[in-house]
Amino acid sequence: MRVTIYDVADKAGVSIATVSKVINNTGKIRDSTRQKVWNVMKELNYQPSVMASALTGKSTETLGLLVPDISNPFFSELARTIEDRSHEQGLSVIMCSTDDNEEKEKKYLELLQRKQVDGLIIASSFNDRNLLKQLVKQNIPLVMLTQDDPSLGVTCISVDDFSGGFEATSHLLSLGHENIAILAENTSSSKMRIFGSRDAYETFGLTFNDSRIIRTTASVANGKNCLDHILEYNPATTAIFACNDQLAIGVLQRAKERGIVVPDKLSIVGFDNTILAETTVPSLTTVAQPIKEMGSKVVDLILETIKKQVQPKERILYNPELIIRETTSKCR
């Protein structure tokens, strides 16, 4: 059987209360006693049960992380920094890939609550915002990541999507492209990127056309399909702004398959600057998010929220950075 606090107490010749105190560094304990207990703990290889202590009201030292898909490089890179920072602070993280699927979102949220996670990091869009509102009402520590939705009244950390969309589109516009298609997801971030794009058009004195937006979800395969679609219905398109790297790469690959030279015949801008962006040829012009900073920050923030027991509802926007590589060139 498991070594319990009783075993330690017995062997050390003290009460369990004393042992508990040395574990948690509370109360007043004589140094010699402390030392004795320490020794016994080591000797017995005693590991305090998180379950038991959580039951008494202490924390579970566990965070829940919801992302659309952990196998998407952007989110796995994000997850990695979150994991590192969490572990540094003594927390472990349970990962949940929601696929932007309403049922899964709900199920995972329930699961995580049953597990009494200390806090939730939500980097996945929620079809049913009410679920989130409920969490807030229940005062469950919660920080949104890559999901800037002020209406929720919780802390949001994200890149400045508006500005990112603006930069990406301005870049294309300044290269002379006017026939630009946008590949977007059904998320708040995509929405803001589109607004940024629209703003760029206006800045350039051009009119933005909603019909150039194609809705889809992040995957290389979808990127390919989108290009097929574009070529069929808008063959005059000279540039594509994809709201994430995976889509951009799908476009890039299909272009290659169809003999369309990038960037000569088609310029492409992605978003996220994942590892994928560097490994393609031509390498992908994209908008970088400061993944490390964001991941680190979100953990610090959720920890703070947990400690203070109040939802701080800040709104933190990081600056995106347009990284010009080889998939964009002058329109001709």
Place this chain on the structure above:
Amino acid sequence: MRVTIYDVADKAGVSIATVSKVINNTGKIRDSTRQKVWNVMKELNYQPSVMASALTGKSTETLGLLVPDISNPFFSELARTIEDRSHEQGLSVIMCSTDDNEEKEKKYLELLQRKQVDGLIIASSFNDRNLLKQLVKQNIPLVMLTQDDPSLGVTCISVDDFSGGFEATSHLLSLGHENIAILAENTSSSKMRIFGSRDAYETFGLTFNDSRIIRTTASVANGKNCLDHILEYNPATTAIFACNDQLAIGVLQRAKERGIVVPDKLSIVGFDNTILAETTVPSLTTVAQPIKEMGSKVVDLILETIKKQVQPKERILYNPELIIRETTSKCR
């Protein structure tokens, strides 16, 4: 406060024992009572506490997953299938990236034990095999993934690394390459891939040279450095077999940077067939692992182990598949 079993019992006018029984579908309960309790649970949105039930000896419904690095596409893809399968079976998974760092390995193992995870999936090499042996001795359900080490006496799931190494090298050899460098990690899988490579040499009646092995760890950056090293000390090298895609891609990129045309001047074979392999240009010849099957299987197996409370110690090898793309060609 949280809704507890007492609240439900009160409101339903029964004892907590009865409620417990309907939750777990144990004992004999009158249908009408069951219905009544069900209704109250729904009404109160009651969520049984995993903590409390775990404390009574039931499972925590949690798995620990140890990988070298979740942001490595191979492992994030693997993690995704594991996560999916686990959730299907009602389990959540805590992720731990060890970086093949002995301290982290130890720390995470302790952490996961304190959390009383039901089982461990270990896809990370262990510097200190004793830690693993201890786990086995403590009878903690444990399955090794991508780590075929029969000496451990536990179930191992992996691709047939020997055969993978053989295939990769045979491919190169049959193209006429004889001056092949190998980029390997310090893992059991790399070791077997090297043996496979050696076997290929022997099959071709050639002698394998240990000095052509370069040890490193998985990352694009390391791949680049390795090529620099090779070019300096073995400029006659015509082909490289990298034990994972990241290294292969590093090589590919550096080759491009240095003006070495792939595959004309240098052939490259990777391993894993991650998303990266398809997105490069030229696309990467690599050895595919059946990630989905392996991920699914490992969860089923650990579940079985948990249920039966005995370590089954099977050894499951999946067949690798050489995928010939564009980074390999005849030596000339």
Place this chain on the structure above:
DNA sequence: ATGAAAGCGCTAACAT
């Protein structure tokens, strides 16, 4: 078919 009560491993208030 249902309930009372002991116990899981721990914390924290209260005694001593």
Place this chain on the structure above:
DNA sequence: ATGTTAGCGCTTTCAT
């Protein structure tokens, strides 16, 4: 400075 004890929310005998 240390110990006693009452919970925490649940499961599981054992009564009834």
